[in-house]
Amino acid sequence: MDAITVVKGFKDILPEEAFNWQRVEQFARTIFADFGFKEIRVPILEKTELFTRGIGDTTDIVEKEMYTFSDRGTESLTLRPEATASVLRAYIEHNLFSQNAVLRLFTIGPMFRRERPQKGRYRQFHQIDVEVLGSDDPRIDAELMIMLVRFLNGLGLDNLNLDINSLGCSACRSTFREKVIAFLKDTQDDLCEDCRRRLHTNPLRVFDCKNETCGQIIKDAPSILDFICDDCRNHFEKVRSSLESFELPYRINHRMVRGLDYYTRTTFEVTIPQMGSQNAVVGGGRYDGLVRDLGGPDISGIGFAIGFERLMALLPPEQTAVPPAPALFIAALGNQAREVAFRLCNRLRLKGIPTEMDYEGKSLKSQMKKADKLGSRYVLILGDREIETGQGELRDMRSSTQQAVPLDQVENHIIQLEK
Ligand code: HAM
Numbered sequence: 001m002d003a004i005t006v007v008k009g010f011k012d013i014l015p016e017e018a019f020n021w022q023r024v025e026q027f028a029r030t031i032f033a034d035f036g037f038k039e040i041r042v043p044i045l046e047k048t049e050l051f052t053r054g055i056g057d058t059t060d061i062v063e064k065e066m067y068t069f070s071d072r073g074t075e076s077l078t079l080r081p082e083a084t085a086s087v088l089r090a091y092i093e094h095n096l097f098s099q100n101a102v103l104r105l106f107t108i109g110p111m112f113r114r115e116r117p118q119k120g121r122y123r124q125f126h127q128i129d130v131e132v133l134g135s136d137d138p139r140i141d142a143e144l145m146i147m148l149v150r151f152l153n154g155l156g157l158d159n160l161n162l163d164i165n166s167l168g169c170s171a172c173r174s175t176f177r178e179k180v181i182a183f184l185k186d187t188q189d190d191l192c193e194d195c196r197r198r199l200h201t202n203p204l205r206v207f208d209c210k211n212e213t214c215g216q217i218i219k220d221a222p223s224i225l226d227f228i229c230d231d232c233r234n235h236f237e238k239v240r241s242s243l244e245s246f247e248l249p250y251r252i253n254h255r256m257v258r259g260l261d262y263y264t265r266t267t268f269e270v271t272i273p274q275m276g277s278q279n280a281v282v283g284g285g286r287y288d289g290l291v292r293d294l295g296g297p298d299i300s301g302i303g304f305a306i307g308f309e310r311l312m313a314l315l316p317p318e319q320t321a322v323p324p325a326p327a328l329f330i331a332a333l334g335n336q337a338r339e340v341a342f343r344l345c346n347r348l349r350l351k352g353i354p355t356e357m358d359y360e361g362k363s364l365k366s367q368m369k370k371a372d373k374l375g376s377r378y379v380l381i382l383g384d385r386e387i388e389t390g391q392g393e394l395r396d397m398r399s400s401t402q403q404a405v406p407l408d409q410v411e412n413h414i415i416q417l418e419k
Helices: 015-036 048-053 058-063 084-093 138-154 172-186 192-197 203-208 213-217 232-247 308-314 335-350 364-374 384-389 405-418
Strands: 045-047 069-071 078-079 104-114 124-133 161-166 265-273 284-286 301-307 329-334 355-357 378-382 391-396 401-406
Touching: 015 104, 015 124, 015 308, 045 048, 045 084, 048 058, 048 078, 048 084, 058 265, 084 124, 084 301, 124 138, 124 308, 138 161, 138 232, 138 265, 138 284, 138 301, 161 232, 161 308, 172 192, 172 203, 203 213, 232 265, 301 308, 329 335, 329 364, 335 355, 335 378, 335 384, 335 405, 364 378, 378 384, 378 405, 384 391, 391 405, 401 405
Parallel strands: 329 355, 329 378
Antiparallel strands: 045 078, 069 078, 104 124, 124 301, 161 265, 265 284, 284 301, 378 391, 391 401
Protein backbone atom coordinates (compact mmCIF):
# COMPACT_ATOMS: atom_id res chain seq x y z
CA MET A 1 0.00 0.00 0.00
CA ASP A 2 1.26 3.50 -0.78
CA ALA A 3 2.27 5.53 2.26
CA ILE A 4 0.34 8.77 2.68
CA THR A 5 2.56 11.84 2.53
CA VAL A 6 2.25 15.31 4.00
CA VAL A 7 0.20 17.96 2.15
CA LYS A 8 2.18 20.11 -0.31
CA GLY A 9 3.62 23.20 1.37
CA PHE A 10 3.05 21.74 4.85
CA LYS A 11 5.87 20.21 6.85
CA ASP A 12 6.63 18.15 9.90
CA ILE A 13 8.81 19.55 12.64
CA LEU A 14 10.85 16.52 13.67
CA PRO A 15 11.98 15.96 17.30
CA GLU A 16 15.49 17.46 17.10
CA GLU A 17 14.09 20.49 15.30
CA ALA A 18 11.15 20.79 17.69
CA PHE A 19 13.61 20.84 20.58
CA ASN A 20 15.26 23.92 19.07
CA TRP A 21 11.91 25.53 18.39
CA GLN A 22 11.04 25.13 22.08
CA ARG A 23 14.27 26.86 23.11
CA VAL A 24 13.59 29.78 20.81
CA GLU A 25 10.00 30.01 22.06
CA GLN A 26 11.21 29.96 25.63
CA PHE A 27 13.71 32.71 24.88
CA ALA A 28 10.96 34.79 23.26
CA ARG A 29 8.76 34.32 26.32
CA THR A 30 11.57 35.48 28.61
CA ILE A 31 12.39 38.60 26.59
CA PHE A 32 8.74 39.48 26.00
CA ALA A 33 7.99 39.17 29.73
CA ASP A 34 10.76 41.72 30.41
CA PHE A 35 8.85 44.13 28.17
CA GLY A 36 5.48 43.48 29.85
CA PHE A 37 3.90 41.11 27.32
CA LYS A 38 1.34 38.43 28.16
CA GLU A 39 0.44 35.42 26.07
CA ILE A 40 -2.93 35.05 24.38
CA ARG A 41 -4.05 31.88 22.56
CA VAL A 42 -6.64 32.26 19.83
CA PRO A 43 -8.26 29.69 17.51
CA ILE A 44 -6.74 28.91 14.13
CA LEU A 45 -10.19 28.98 12.51
CA GLU A 46 -12.19 32.19 12.21
CA LYS A 47 -15.16 33.54 10.31
CA THR A 48 -13.94 34.51 6.84
CA GLU A 49 -15.27 38.03 7.22
CA LEU A 50 -12.70 38.74 9.94
CA PHE A 51 -9.93 38.52 7.38
CA THR A 52 -11.70 40.08 4.40
CA ARG A 53 -12.52 43.07 6.58
CA GLY A 54 -9.28 43.09 8.55
CA ILE A 55 -6.60 42.39 5.95
CA GLY A 56 -8.40 43.98 2.99
CA ASP A 57 -10.27 42.22 0.20
CA THR A 58 -7.90 43.37 -2.54
CA THR A 59 -4.74 41.98 -0.94
CA ASP A 60 -2.99 38.87 -2.30
CA ILE A 61 -3.77 37.04 0.92
CA VAL A 62 -7.52 37.56 0.73
CA GLU A 63 -7.80 37.38 -3.05
CA LYS A 64 -5.98 34.13 -3.57
CA GLU A 65 -4.21 32.65 -0.58
CA MET A 66 -6.79 31.80 2.05
CA TYR A 67 -7.94 28.31 2.94
CA THR A 68 -11.64 29.03 3.06
CA PHE A 69 -14.47 26.54 3.23
CA SER A 70 -18.14 26.41 3.94
CA ASP A 71 -18.83 24.72 7.28
CA ARG A 72 -21.41 22.27 5.93
CA GLY A 73 -23.33 25.07 4.32
CA THR A 74 -23.78 27.08 7.52
CA GLU A 75 -21.06 29.70 7.34
CA SER A 76 -17.79 30.52 5.61
CA LEU A 77 -14.74 29.78 7.73
CA THR A 78 -11.03 30.41 7.08
CA LEU A 79 -7.81 28.99 8.48
CA ARG A 80 -6.09 32.12 9.76
CA PRO A 81 -3.49 33.51 7.33
CA GLU A 82 -2.09 35.75 10.11
CA ALA A 83 -2.72 36.41 13.78
CA THR A 84 -3.35 40.15 14.10
CA ALA A 85 -7.02 40.04 13.07
CA SER A 86 -7.68 37.12 15.46
CA VAL A 87 -5.95 38.79 18.40
CA LEU A 88 -7.94 41.97 17.80
CA ARG A 89 -11.19 40.01 17.51
CA ALA A 90 -10.50 38.47 20.92
CA TYR A 91 -9.48 41.86 22.32
CA ILE A 92 -12.80 43.35 21.24
CA GLU A 93 -14.94 40.30 22.09
CA HIS A 94 -13.63 40.11 25.67
CA ASN A 95 -13.51 43.87 26.28
CA LEU A 96 -9.81 43.61 27.06
CA PHE A 97 -9.50 47.34 26.41
CA SER A 98 -11.33 47.99 29.68
CA GLN A 99 -8.53 46.37 31.74
CA ASN A 100 -5.53 48.36 30.79
CA ALA A 101 -4.67 51.53 28.96
CA VAL A 102 -1.93 49.70 27.09
CA LEU A 103 -2.11 45.96 26.62
CA ARG A 104 0.86 43.99 25.32
CA LEU A 105 0.05 40.58 23.88
CA PHE A 106 1.86 37.83 22.04
CA THR A 107 0.82 34.56 20.47
CA ILE A 108 2.76 31.76 18.80
CA GLY A 109 1.30 29.29 16.35
CA PRO A 110 0.57 28.12 12.80
CA MET A 111 -0.77 30.32 9.99
CA PHE A 112 -2.02 29.18 6.58
CA ARG A 113 -1.53 30.80 3.18
CA ARG A 114 -1.92 29.01 -0.11
CA GLU A 115 1.19 30.51 -1.68
CA ARG A 116 3.50 28.84 -4.18
CA PRO A 117 5.80 26.78 -1.93
CA GLN A 118 9.52 27.45 -2.17
CA LYS A 119 12.48 27.70 0.18
CA GLY A 120 11.32 29.69 3.22
CA ARG A 121 7.75 29.86 1.95
CA TYR A 122 5.23 27.32 3.15
CA ARG A 123 1.48 26.92 3.12
CA GLN A 124 1.46 26.20 6.82
CA PHE A 125 4.07 28.27 8.61
CA HIS A 126 4.43 29.57 12.14
CA GLN A 127 4.64 33.05 13.53
CA ILE A 128 5.67 34.61 16.79
CA ASP A 129 3.16 37.43 16.76
CA VAL A 130 3.30 40.48 19.01
CA GLU A 131 0.68 43.22 19.39
CA VAL A 132 0.50 46.37 21.53
CA LEU A 133 -2.96 47.85 21.88
CA GLY A 134 -4.06 51.14 23.35
CA SER A 135 -1.47 53.76 22.41
CA ASP A 136 -0.37 55.73 19.38
CA ASP A 137 2.74 57.02 21.15
CA PRO A 138 5.69 56.76 18.73
CA ARG A 139 7.87 55.56 21.60
CA ILE A 140 5.79 52.38 21.64
CA ASP A 141 6.84 51.81 18.02
CA ALA A 142 10.49 52.23 19.00
CA GLU A 143 10.07 50.08 22.10
CA LEU A 144 8.72 47.25 19.98
CA MET A 145 11.67 47.42 17.60
CA ILE A 146 14.10 47.55 20.54
CA MET A 147 12.55 44.35 21.90
CA LEU A 148 12.61 42.70 18.49
CA VAL A 149 16.28 43.48 17.91
CA ARG A 150 17.14 42.36 21.47
CA PHE A 151 15.44 39.04 20.73
CA LEU A 152 17.17 38.53 17.38
CA ASN A 153 20.59 39.58 18.73
CA GLY A 154 20.15 37.18 21.63
CA LEU A 155 19.78 34.38 19.10
CA GLY A 156 23.09 35.29 17.52
CA LEU A 157 21.60 37.31 14.64
CA ASP A 158 23.69 40.46 14.75
CA ASN A 159 23.95 41.27 11.11
CA LEU A 160 20.42 42.38 10.37
CA ASN A 161 18.70 45.23 8.56
CA LEU A 162 15.81 47.01 10.17
CA ASP A 163 13.88 48.87 7.48
CA ILE A 164 11.28 51.41 8.50
CA ASN A 165 8.75 53.54 6.67
CA SER A 166 5.62 55.55 7.31
CA LEU A 167 2.45 54.95 5.32
CA GLY A 168 0.76 57.98 6.85
CA CYS A 169 -2.90 58.10 7.89
CA SER A 170 -5.85 57.44 5.60
CA ALA A 171 -5.90 61.09 4.53
CA CYS A 172 -2.23 61.13 3.44
CA ARG A 173 -2.64 57.79 1.76
CA SER A 174 -5.46 58.91 -0.45
CA THR A 175 -3.31 61.80 -1.76
CA PHE A 176 -0.47 59.36 -2.35
CA ARG A 177 -2.78 56.88 -4.09
CA GLU A 178 -3.69 59.50 -6.66
CA LYS A 179 0.01 60.26 -7.22
CA VAL A 180 0.76 56.57 -7.76
CA ILE A 181 -2.14 56.18 -10.19
CA ALA A 182 -0.89 59.23 -12.12
CA PHE A 183 2.68 57.88 -12.09
CA LEU A 184 1.58 54.50 -13.44
CA LYS A 185 -0.80 55.92 -16.05
CA ASP A 186 1.63 55.73 -18.97
CA THR A 187 3.08 52.34 -18.13
CA GLN A 188 -0.03 50.56 -16.99
CA ASP A 189 -0.14 48.30 -20.05
CA ASP A 190 3.21 46.82 -19.01
CA LEU A 191 2.03 45.91 -15.54
CA CYS A 192 1.06 42.34 -14.70
CA GLU A 193 -2.59 41.41 -14.86
CA ASP A 194 -3.06 41.64 -11.08
CA CYS A 195 -1.51 45.11 -10.87
CA ARG A 196 -3.49 46.41 -13.85
CA ARG A 197 -6.66 45.26 -12.19
CA ARG A 198 -5.68 46.72 -8.82
CA LEU A 199 -4.39 50.00 -10.19
CA HIS A 200 -7.64 51.72 -9.33
CA THR A 201 -8.70 49.68 -6.33
CA ASN A 202 -5.43 49.31 -4.45
CA PRO A 203 -2.48 50.91 -6.30
CA LEU A 204 -0.11 50.53 -3.33
CA ARG A 205 -0.09 46.79 -3.95
CA VAL A 206 2.04 47.41 -7.07
CA PHE A 207 4.91 48.25 -4.68
CA ASP A 208 5.15 44.72 -3.37
CA CYS A 209 4.24 42.84 -6.54
CA LYS A 210 6.74 40.05 -7.09
CA ASN A 211 6.64 40.44 -10.89
CA GLU A 212 9.99 41.70 -12.23
CA THR A 213 8.56 44.22 -14.74
CA CYS A 214 6.25 45.70 -12.11
CA GLY A 215 9.27 45.96 -9.79
CA GLN A 216 11.23 47.86 -12.45
CA ILE A 217 8.35 50.24 -13.13
CA ILE A 218 7.55 51.04 -9.51
CA LYS A 219 11.22 51.60 -8.67
CA ASP A 220 11.00 55.25 -9.71
CA ALA A 221 7.60 55.96 -8.16
CA PRO A 222 7.22 58.95 -5.85
CA SER A 223 8.00 58.47 -2.16
CA ILE A 224 5.12 58.31 0.26
CA LEU A 225 7.26 60.23 2.73
CA ASP A 226 6.88 63.30 0.51
CA PHE A 227 3.11 63.18 0.91
CA ILE A 228 2.46 62.46 4.57
CA CYS A 229 0.72 65.13 6.65
CA ASP A 230 2.42 67.09 9.45
CA ASP A 231 1.02 64.90 12.23
CA CYS A 232 2.24 61.75 10.52
CA ARG A 233 5.60 63.34 9.76
CA ASN A 234 6.04 64.34 13.42
CA HIS A 235 5.07 60.87 14.49
CA PHE A 236 7.65 59.33 12.16
CA GLU A 237 10.32 61.80 13.31
CA LYS A 238 9.66 60.84 16.91
CA VAL A 239 9.92 57.11 16.07
CA ARG A 240 13.25 57.82 14.41
CA SER A 241 14.63 59.96 17.24
CA SER A 242 13.54 57.33 19.79
CA LEU A 243 15.41 54.64 17.86
CA GLU A 244 18.42 56.92 17.57
CA SER A 245 18.37 57.76 21.28
CA PHE A 246 18.76 54.04 21.82
CA GLU A 247 21.42 53.81 19.10
CA LEU A 248 19.38 51.26 17.22
CA PRO A 249 20.48 51.29 13.57
CA TYR A 250 17.74 51.40 10.94
CA ARG A 251 17.27 52.24 7.27
CA ILE A 252 14.41 54.17 5.72
CA ASN A 253 12.77 52.28 2.89
CA HIS A 254 10.05 54.44 1.39
CA ARG A 255 8.95 51.68 -0.97
CA MET A 256 8.03 49.28 1.81
CA VAL A 257 4.23 49.26 1.88
CA ARG A 258 3.68 45.77 3.39
CA GLY A 259 1.19 43.29 1.98
CA LEU A 260 -1.74 43.89 4.32
CA ASP A 261 -4.10 46.83 4.03
CA TYR A 262 -4.53 47.69 7.69
CA TYR A 263 -1.26 49.53 8.19
CA THR A 264 -1.09 53.23 9.06
CA ARG A 265 1.99 55.30 9.86
CA THR A 266 5.00 53.20 10.96
CA THR A 267 5.79 49.98 9.14
CA PHE A 268 8.95 47.92 9.51
CA GLU A 269 10.65 44.78 8.33
CA VAL A 270 13.79 42.88 9.27
CA THR A 271 15.86 41.22 6.58
CA ILE A 272 19.11 39.34 7.04
CA PRO A 273 21.72 39.96 4.34
CA GLN A 274 22.82 36.31 4.09
CA MET A 275 19.26 35.18 3.38
CA GLY A 276 19.99 35.64 -0.29
CA SER A 277 16.41 36.45 -1.21
CA GLN A 278 14.30 39.46 -0.49
CA ASN A 279 12.11 37.59 1.96
CA ALA A 280 11.75 39.31 5.29
CA VAL A 281 12.05 37.37 8.50
CA VAL A 282 9.92 39.89 10.40
CA GLY A 283 7.20 42.27 9.28
CA GLY A 284 5.06 44.65 11.23
CA GLY A 285 3.57 48.07 11.67
CA ARG A 286 0.96 50.31 13.16
CA TYR A 287 -2.76 49.81 12.47
CA ASP A 288 -4.56 52.68 14.14
CA GLY A 289 -7.98 52.17 12.53
CA LEU A 290 -8.19 48.39 12.66
CA VAL A 291 -9.82 47.86 16.07
CA ARG A 292 -12.56 50.27 15.02
CA ASP A 293 -12.94 48.63 11.59
CA LEU A 294 -13.42 45.29 13.30
CA GLY A 295 -16.28 46.67 15.39
CA GLY A 296 -14.39 47.81 18.50
CA PRO A 297 -13.63 51.24 19.94
CA ASP A 298 -11.25 53.63 18.25
CA ILE A 299 -8.06 52.25 19.76
CA SER A 300 -4.57 52.35 18.26
CA GLY A 301 -2.33 49.36 17.83
CA ILE A 302 1.00 48.21 16.49
CA GLY A 303 2.64 44.82 16.17
CA PHE A 304 4.92 42.51 14.25
CA ALA A 305 5.24 38.86 13.37
CA ILE A 306 8.41 36.80 13.12
CA GLY A 307 8.35 33.93 10.62
CA PHE A 308 9.41 30.95 12.73
CA GLU A 309 10.68 28.74 9.88
CA ARG A 310 12.70 31.60 8.40
CA LEU A 311 14.13 32.47 11.79
CA MET A 312 15.18 28.88 12.48
CA ALA A 313 16.86 28.61 9.07
CA LEU A 314 19.01 31.63 9.95
CA LEU A 315 20.26 30.60 13.36
CA PRO A 316 24.02 30.19 13.53
CA PRO A 317 25.21 26.60 14.21
CA GLU A 318 26.21 27.39 17.81
CA GLN A 319 22.56 28.19 18.47
CA THR A 320 21.53 24.68 17.48
CA ALA A 321 21.32 22.36 20.46
CA VAL A 322 20.63 18.65 20.69
CA PRO A 323 18.07 17.31 23.16
CA PRO A 324 19.67 16.25 26.47
CA ALA A 325 20.74 12.63 26.82
CA PRO A 326 19.23 10.40 29.53
CA ALA A 327 21.30 10.60 32.72
CA LEU A 328 21.17 6.85 33.21
CA PHE A 329 20.80 3.78 31.04
CA ILE A 330 19.90 0.50 32.73
CA ALA A 331 21.45 -2.46 30.95
CA ALA A 332 19.51 -5.48 32.17
CA LEU A 333 20.35 -9.09 31.33
CA GLY A 334 17.72 -11.80 31.80
CA ASN A 335 14.00 -11.69 32.51
CA GLN A 336 14.27 -11.21 36.25
CA ALA A 337 16.74 -8.34 35.86
CA ARG A 338 14.52 -6.71 33.25
CA GLU A 339 11.57 -6.80 35.69
CA VAL A 340 13.68 -5.08 38.35
CA ALA A 341 15.03 -2.66 35.74
CA PHE A 342 11.50 -1.79 34.60
CA ARG A 343 10.49 -0.80 38.14
CA LEU A 344 13.74 1.01 38.84
CA CYS A 345 13.69 2.87 35.51
CA ASN A 346 10.21 4.30 36.10
CA ARG A 347 10.94 5.01 39.78
CA LEU A 348 13.91 7.16 38.73
CA ARG A 349 11.89 8.93 36.04
CA LEU A 350 9.24 9.78 38.63
CA LYS A 351 12.02 11.34 40.70
CA GLY A 352 13.05 13.52 37.77
CA ILE A 353 16.09 11.52 36.63
CA PRO A 354 15.81 10.88 32.86
CA THR A 355 16.40 7.13 32.52
CA GLU A 356 16.28 4.66 29.62
CA MET A 357 16.39 0.89 29.35
CA ASP A 358 16.19 -1.74 26.68
CA TYR A 359 13.20 -4.08 26.36
CA GLU A 360 14.55 -6.14 23.51
CA GLY A 361 16.71 -8.63 25.44
CA LYS A 362 19.90 -7.54 23.68
CA SER A 363 23.41 -8.56 24.73
CA LEU A 364 25.34 -6.46 27.26
CA LYS A 365 27.64 -5.28 24.47
CA SER A 366 24.84 -3.97 22.31
CA GLN A 367 23.10 -2.37 25.32
CA MET A 368 26.35 -0.55 26.18
CA LYS A 369 26.55 0.58 22.57
CA LYS A 370 23.00 1.91 22.75
CA ALA A 371 23.76 3.76 26.01
CA ASP A 372 26.78 5.28 24.32
CA LYS A 373 24.74 6.31 21.28
CA LEU A 374 22.13 7.92 23.49
CA GLY A 375 24.92 9.78 25.26
CA SER A 376 23.99 8.54 28.78
CA ARG A 377 26.58 9.52 31.34
CA TYR A 378 25.88 6.49 33.57
CA VAL A 379 24.97 2.87 32.93
CA LEU A 380 23.62 0.57 35.62
CA ILE A 381 24.40 -3.06 34.83
CA LEU A 382 21.90 -5.58 36.19
CA GLY A 383 22.28 -9.37 35.82
CA ASP A 384 21.26 -12.36 37.91
CA ARG A 385 24.18 -11.84 40.29
CA GLU A 386 23.28 -8.17 40.87
CA ILE A 387 19.64 -9.09 41.58
CA GLU A 388 20.81 -11.68 44.10
CA THR A 389 23.16 -9.30 45.94
CA GLY A 390 20.76 -6.31 45.60
CA GLN A 391 23.64 -4.25 44.17
CA GLY A 392 24.05 -3.07 40.61
CA GLU A 393 27.27 -2.06 38.85
CA LEU A 394 27.12 1.68 38.17
CA ARG A 395 29.46 2.66 35.36
CA ASP A 396 30.56 6.21 34.63
CA MET A 397 30.88 6.24 30.83
CA ARG A 398 33.05 9.32 30.85
CA SER A 399 35.73 8.13 33.29
CA SER A 400 35.20 4.41 32.54
CA THR A 401 35.08 3.67 36.28
CA GLN A 402 32.62 1.38 37.95
CA GLN A 403 31.25 0.92 41.47
CA ALA A 404 28.73 -1.36 43.17
CA VAL A 405 25.60 0.53 44.26
CA PRO A 406 22.66 -0.84 46.34
CA LEU A 407 19.57 -0.86 44.07
CA ASP A 408 17.48 1.13 46.53
CA GLN A 409 20.08 3.91 46.51
CA VAL A 410 20.68 4.39 42.80
CA GLU A 411 18.87 7.72 42.68
CA ASN A 412 20.87 9.15 45.59
CA HIS A 413 24.08 8.12 43.88
CA ILE A 414 23.11 9.72 40.59
CA ILE A 415 22.04 12.91 42.34
CA GLN A 416 25.33 13.01 44.30
CA LEU A 417 27.42 12.31 41.20
CA GLU A 418 25.61 14.95 39.14
CA LYS A 419 26.33 17.65 41.76
P1 HAM B 1 3.55 39.32 7.18
O1 HAM B 1 4.62 40.21 6.66
O2 HAM B 1 2.50 38.87 6.24
O3 HAM B 1 2.88 40.11 8.40
O4 HAM B 1 4.20 38.04 7.85
C1 HAM B 1 5.19 38.17 8.86
C2 HAM B 1 6.28 37.15 8.66
O5 HAM B 1 5.72 35.83 8.54
C3 HAM B 1 7.07 37.31 7.36
O6 HAM B 1 8.07 38.29 7.51
C4 HAM B 1 7.66 35.91 7.17
O7 HAM B 1 8.81 35.74 7.97
C5 HAM B 1 6.55 35.04 7.73
N1 HAM B 1 5.77 34.46 6.60
C6 HAM B 1 4.77 35.03 5.92
N2 HAM B 1 4.31 34.20 4.96
C7 HAM B 1 5.05 33.08 5.03
C8 HAM B 1 5.07 31.83 4.32
N3 HAM B 1 4.21 31.57 3.35
N4 HAM B 1 5.99 30.90 4.67
C9 HAM B 1 6.87 31.14 5.66
N5 HAM B 1 6.89 32.29 6.39
C10 HAM B 1 6.00 33.25 6.07
C11 HAM B 1 1.86 39.62 9.14
O8 HAM B 1 1.44 38.48 9.10
C12 HAM B 1 1.31 40.64 10.12
N6 HAM B 1 0.16 40.04 10.82
C13 HAM B 1 2.38 41.08 11.08
C14 HAM B 1 1.86 42.08 12.08
C15 HAM B 1 1.53 41.85 13.35
N7 HAM B 1 1.62 43.35 11.81
C16 HAM B 1 1.14 43.92 12.91
N8 HAM B 1 1.06 43.01 13.84
